[in-house]
Amino acid sequence: MVTKVLVSWIGANDIRSTTGEQVGPILSTLRNVPFDSVELLYSYPQEEVKAYLDWLRDQVSIPIHPSKVSLSSPVDFGQIYLAANEHLARITAQNIDLSVLLSPGTPAMQAVWILLGKTRYPCRFYQSSLEKGVEQATIPFDLSAEYIPAAQRLKSSKIHQLSSVTAPVDAAFDHIVTRNPRMQALKSQAQILAEREVPVLIYGETGTGKELFARAIHNASERSSKPFIAVNCGAIPLDLVDSVLFGHKKGAFTGAIANKPGVFQEADGGTLFLDEFGELDHSVQVRLLRVLQEGRFTPVGAHKEEIVDVRLITATHRNLMKSVAEGSFREDLFYRIAIGVLHLPPIRAREGDLLYLADRLLTELGKQDSTLSNKKLSPDAKNIILNHAWRGNVRELQSTLLRSALWCGTDNITAEDMHQAIFQMPEQGSDILSRDLSQGIDIQNIIGELTSNYIRRALELSGHNKTRAAELLGLKNYQTLSNWMEKYDIS
The missing domain is CATH 1.10.8.60 (Helicase, Ruva Protein; domain 3)
Structure with missing residues (x-):
């Protein structure tokens, strides 16, 4: 008899699901796809995982087999490969139908699953997200043995280094490679902003170079010899935001075993880069505004205020003016950070x-x-x-x-x-009538997703001729199209 087995790493969102705020990827998958058992790998401390495993066993009736893996780093390709390969070799010695859940874990863990699942251990891949629910993932390429030795000539640490797209520490405006007049104008504007002590807000899609611009501005400023601290606001759990931004004192909360400075203290005298700034909760925005106005804050669990001198650079892919109008972003905070503003275009709009x-x-x-x-x-x-x-x-x-x-x-x-x-992503708006409602949807986002998709396609098909694009979309004139483009932040 063939046993249907799901294999996955335990991720941070899974562990947090015990609080009831959301269903993690593992439980969501087990609720949507029938399996006979589940094999879970984890590198978190035992005490953190035990509570999750006890909770998960109360939610499902199938056997759960956890395995502790010792990793010096969650992004070490070599260690992850050895651990995952050893585990899959052991369980596939039995008569099983193998599936792998890609969603939990680091990008390195996901890459190793795909490598092993496409070469040594044929399997189905699943992914789970709040936006799309649980779906079988199609990996649109095959690997064969002839490709692997070429990749194996490089050490895992070198592959990790090559795949890194973080901005270099010594980033300068010369690192911003372009022939596009619009980008060259943005570089000139950024150089002027670097010489002035004003906050800078950088707009741009994921991967457009927002941190590269931020580091270049810092390195060209009078603060270049001081720290540059970068933080992804979208990756900070809400209950830890105050601690990350402002620090905490020993004993301030469970797990606070020592005093810890926040990023404002670490960046004192230099530059603080807050990426995905639009993701900050409204309650956090209130506390952040005071720091920007007065340069003062109180660490969690402290009674004495700290004073810092920090230049702030923020970045977001969101339309903050729209968020202000909707009431999800404070207007006073927006005008505090949006002094120098740079709109970085996507590379598809950078002609040449x-x-x-x-x-x-x-x-x-x-x-x-x-x-x-x-x-x-x-x-x-x-x-x-x-x-x-x-x-x-x-x-x-x-x-x-x-x-x-x-x-x-x-x-x-x-x-x-x-x-x-190339990873061929599904067309935006495809299967739009059958989204998974079990974890909630945002109907306005879906409408915007559909509209943006067709506007972009019409612009591409018409060679960016607005009059022709408007005709293709059944709009009365190009001004109507311009209004839609402004609403959905389309360049």
Whole structure:
């Protein structure tokens, strides 16, 4: 008899699900897809995981088999590969139907699952999210043994380094590669802002280079010798925001075993970069406003105020003016941070930059490791790059070029290599009538998703001729289209 088994890492969202705020990816998957048992790997401390496992066993009736894995780092490809490979080898020795849940864990863990599931241990992949619920994931490429040795010539630490798209510590405006007049104007504006002590707000989609601009502004300012501290506001749990931003004193709450400075203290004299600033809860915005107005705050559990001198740079992909109008973002805070404002365009809107960027990124990969030093793009591969939407912008382009360079059998990256390396995301709005309601949906976001998708497609099809695009969309005139584009923040 074949046993249907689900394998997954235990992630932070799973552990937090015991509080009842949301259902984590693991339980959500087990509720939506029938399995006979579940195998769970974890690297968290035993005491954190025990409460979750006890809670999970109360929610489902199938056997749960947890396995503790010792990792020095949750992004060490080598250790993750060995642990996952050993575990899959053990369980697949039995007669099982294997499925892997990709959602929990770090990107390195997800990458290893895909590598193993596409080569040694054929399986189905699932993913679970609040937005789309539980769905079977289609990985639109295959791996074969001939590709693996080329990738294995690089150590896991080197692959991790090459796949990193964080801005360099010594980032300068020369690191911002462009031939596009709009981007060149933005660089000039940013250089002027660097010389002044004003807060800067940077708008842009994911992967457009917001942190690169922020670091370049800091390094060109009079604060360049002082700290630059970067924080992703969207990744901070709500109950820890005050501690992360303002620090805490020993004993301030359970788990506060020592005094800990917040990022405002760490950035004192320098620059604090708050990425995904639009994700901060309304209650946090109130406390943040006082710090920006007075330069004073009180750490959690303290009685004495601290004074800091910090230059603030914020970044977001959200339309904060729209959020202000809707009441989800404080108007007084918006005008406090939006003194110098930079709107970074997506790379699909940077005419003349796409192939230039691709060649430069491939050259940089070759400089970092000689194994990739002679890789070149064929004309057909360049055509694929030109025709792809690149919704992940520079980050997606760089990771795709790295995959294609690792997998291609020669120094010439072909169209087939690019097809295998590109992740083909489902069209926005596809299957829009059958979204999973079990975890809640945002109907306004779905409407915006559908509208934005067709506006972008009409603009691309019409060569960005607004009059023609409006006709394709059945709108009366291009001004109506312009109003829709402004509403949905489409460049």
